Amino acid sequence: MTTKTLDSKGRVTLGSRFAGQTVVIDVSNPTCIMIRPVVMIPADEAWLYKNQTALGLVRQGLNDARSGNFADASPDVDGDLSWLNNVEDQRR
Amino acid sequence: MHAVKWTKAAKESYEDLTAKAVARSDARKKKKIRKSSVDEGLFQQVAKTISLLCTNPRQPGLKTHEYDSIENPYDKQKKVFEAYVQYQTSGAYRVFWCYGPDARELTIVAITPHSQCAVNRLEKGSSPGKGVRNQ
Numbered sequence: 280m281t282t283k284t285l286d287s288k289g290r291v292t293l294g295s296r297f298a299g300q301t302v303v304i305d306v307s308n309p310t311c312i313m314i315r316p317v318v319m320i321p322a323d324e325a326w327l328y329k330n331q332t333a334l335g336l337v338r339q340g341l342n343d344a345r346s347g348n349f350a351d352a353s354p355d356v357d358g359d360l361s362w363l364n365n366v367e368d369q370r371r
Numbered sequence: 372m373h374a375v376k377w378t379k380a381a382k383e384s385y386e387d388l389t390a391k392a393v394a395r396s397d398a399r400k401k402k403k404i405r406k407s408s409v410d411e412g413l414f415q416q417v418a419k420t421i422s423l424l425c426t427n428p429r430q431p432g433l434k435t436h437e438y439d440s441i442e443n444p445y446d447k448q449k450k451v452f453e454a455y456v457q458y459q460t461s462g463a464y465r466v467f468w469c470y471g472p473d474a475r476e477l478t479i480v481a482i483t484p485h486s487q488c489a490v491n492r493l494e495k496g497s498s499p500g501k502g503v504r505n506q
Binding site: 321337354 | 375376377378379380381382384385386389392411414415418419421422425438439440441442444445451465467469472478479480481482483484485486
């Protein structure tokens with residue numbers, strides 16, 4: 280812990296090790312100024328972090344990619360599309 | 372055209388969707404139901420998305436966009452992308468992918484349900500609505 284004095288414009292420096300971080304400053308308590316580092320996530324990406332199943336799948340995929348853990352053989356997507364088209368044709 | 376690598380996680384998801392679609396198709400044939408099931412429809416959209424991705428990742432119908440909060444597993448300077456299997460539906464699926472590991476390669480990172488609603492229905496053994504198909 281350390282003591283710092285704010286300058287005439289109410290500024291204080293936290294030190295270079297905090298450089299570049301985004302923080303939330305909570306002044307709701309008049310006796311306490313709280314500074315919390317936060318991570319910003321775009322609003323249209325927030326769903327992923329609320330969906331544990333999807334997040335788990337993405338994290339597993341990223342871990343697989345980093346460690347070179349790839350599938351030995353790719354799925355036969357074109358073959359599957361042909362099968363699906365045949366199913367559609369039979370339906371008609 | 373890029374050579375495509377699949378992570379084991381992505382392949383597992385794809386095979387899970389395949390199995391569900393095949394099971395529904397077989398069950399439907401036994402009951403002589405003509406209308407295809409939701410699982411078959413979903414699988415068709417996933418397969419079509421993957422096929423488009425492999426051919427042209429910039430195809431407008433994929434609605435591909437960068438995902439800022441995910442780090443590229445091969446190069447922190449590069450991006451991870453999300454492609455839409457479906458959109459404007461509560462049961463939409465997404466495909467996460469990135470370029471690499473090598474030049475002219477593309478990795479399918481994960482295939483995920485978009486909403487918790489889709490996850491819940493998936494866990495119950497049925498699939499979400501068809502939504503809007505890629506063109």
